[in-house]
Amino acid sequence: MAEYKVDRKIDIRGEVCPYTFVKSKLAIEDLKSGQILEVIVDHAPATENVPRSLGSEGHKVLEVVKIDEHEWRIVIQKA
Amino acid sequence: MVKVNVKFSVMFKDATGTTATTIDVSGETVKDLIDALIKQFGPKFGERILDEKTGGVRRFINIFVNGKDIRNLQGSDTKLEEGADVRLIPAVAGGKEFFGLTQDQIVRYSRQIILREVGGKGQKKLMRSSVLIVGAGGLGSPASLYLTAAGIGKIGIIDSDRVDLSNLQRQILHTNDDIDRPKIESAKEKLQKINPEVKIITHNERFAVENALDIVGDWDFVLDGSDNFPTKFLINDACVLKRVPFSHGGVLRFVGMTTTILPGKGPCYRCLTPEAPPTGMIPTCQEAGVLGAVPGVIGAIQATETIKYLIGSGELLVGRTLFFDALEMRFEEFELKRSPNCPACGDRPLIKDLSQVDYGHVCEVRF
Numbered sequence: 001m002a003e004y005k006v007d008r009k010i011d012i013r014g015e016v017c018p019y020t021f022v023k024s025k026l027a028i029e030d031l032k033s034g035q036i037l038e039v040i041v042d043h044a045p046a047t048e049n050v051p052r053s054l055g056s057e058g059h060k061v062l063e064v065v066k067i068d069e070h071e072w073r074i075v076i077q078k079a
Numbered sequence: 080m081v082k083v084n085v086k087f088s089v090m091f092k093d094a095t096g097t098t099a100t101t102i103d104v105s106g107e108t109v110k111d112l113i114d115a116l117i118k119q120f121g122p123k124f125g126e127r128i129l130d131e132k133t134g135g136v137r138r139f140i141n142i143f144v145n146g147k148d149i150r151n152l153q154g155s156d157t158k159l160e161e162g163a164d165v166r167l168i169p170a171v172a173g174g175k176e177f178f179g180l181t182q183d184q185i186v187r188y189s190r191q192i193i194l195r196e197v198g199g200k201g202q203k204k205l206m207r208s209s210v211l212i213v214g215a216g217g218l219g220s221p222a223s224l225y226l227t228a229a230g231i232g233k234i235g236i237i238d239s240d241r242v243d244l245s246n247l248q249r250q251i252l253h254t255n256d257d258i259d260r261p262k263i264e265s266a267k268e269k270l271q272k273i274n275p276e277v278k279i280i281t282h283n284e285r286f287a288v289e290n291a292l293d294i295v296g297d298w299d300f301v302l303d304g305s306d307n308f309p310t311k312f313l314i315n316d317a318c319v320l321k322r323v324p325f326s327h328g329g330v331l332r333f334v335g336m337t338t339t340i341l342p343g344k345g346p347c348y349r350c351l352t353p354e355a356p357p358t359g360m361i362p363t364c365q366e367a368g369v370l371g372a373v374p375g376v377i378g379a380i381q382a383t384e385t386i387k388y389l390i391g392s393g394e395l396l397v398g399r400t401l402f403f404d405a406l407e408m409r410f411e412e413f414e415l416k417r418s419p420n421c422p423a424c425g426d427r428p429l430i431k432d433l434s435q436v437d438y439g440h441v442c443e444v445r446f
Contacts, residue, residue, distance in 0.1 A: 014087065014088035014166070014168055019185060021193065022193060023177060023185065025193070026177060026198075053193075057195055
């Protein structure tokens with residue numbers, strides 16, 4: 001697991017799709033280009049949907065890591 | 080006795096210490112589960128989840144059993160099966176904001192926030208914007224419905240008519256029960272039901288030479304939903320003088336047309352039609368008829384243009400006139416150039432104030 005200097009972290013456990021993406025998008029809009037967002041989710045489909053959707057908006061997905069039984073960390077760098 | 084899996088929103092974590100648990104319920108309903116959870120997590124959790132007045136679950140807490148909202152099942156009497164998945168998620172209206180939007184706003188506008196061209200930034204722009212709609216009729220109905228639903232901050236509607244039975248074939252804001260009511264009253268009621276967040280300002284008066292400049296000056300964008308040439312020219316001239324962008328729209332029989340005017344950055348309606356046709360030359364909808372869905376199409380395009388202008392995305396219908404022919408089912412586009420001789424926006428405009436123009440008759444400019 002690589003270590004990144006995270007500029008903003010959002011814990012959106014309890015959220016389901018598409019709100020996992022909507023909230024991640026709101027958070028990343030608030031960052032500057034090159035800054036890093038960490039998103040914690042507990043909704044399994046979000047581990048694919050959030051990186052795919054943010055990736056298609058041009059942001060760089062740095063990692064998607066399982067951190068607990070039902071929890072994942074998604075790390076994204078703003079384009 | 081059933082065993083169920085419960086997931087909490089992270090917002091309960093301070094009371095529960097966890098976001099998930101598996102619990103034995105000595106009963107079989109959601110109410111029994113709540114009792115069991117309060118027993119396990121203590122009174123602090125109970126305070127968070129129960130309404131002190133009614134003793135029931137607080138209204139803003141949504142409970143889902145196997146993905147279904149219990150409000151659509153049997154409420155707190157909903158039966159729980161062995162192994163059921165239950166989620167407790169508070170709807171945070173107002174109060175707690177997430178990057179400038181409430182939980183309700185995030186859900187309500189999610190389908191357009193997802194769009195790359197809108198996003199949270201575009202949504203917030205819409206929420207700070209104001210749009211005046213002239214006429215709550217065939218064009219104003221669909222336009223106001225979509226703009227209200229999209230979350231424009233403030234919407235103004237000006238119309239002095241009352242709802243008539245013959246309006247209902249196309250003016251989809253109004254219903255049978257509204258006949259004889261002022262249109263703006265009927266409109267406001269419907270729009271507020273669709274989106275109570277939008278501020279609706281109503282003017283129960285005609286859009287006229289006396290009030291036009293004062294009224295348009297207050298808005299970011301104007302949408303022409305009027306049904307007669309004098310008003311269309313008046314909207315054009317007032318918006319050009321005040322430099323307020325607007326969407327022009329018109330319909331008759333099976334055809335419609337629309338263009339978007341940014342004063343100072345493109346042609347205006349008088350560049351296309353310097354003067355109104357003499358009275359009687361072009362029939363009105365009253366005489367010629369109109370298919371109700373035609374203003375539906377044009378009004379929806381006008382609302383789309385309004386939103387695009389406000390969020391600053393895409394190509395507007397500036398310098399282009401779009402014609403819609405419903406019988407042939409064809410859209411055609413024509414170039415529209417700014418005329419140096421235009422009486423409103425030309426190099427030496429003749430219209431310097433609205434009192435020069437006789438809008439009551441043929442919209443001629445008097446010299």
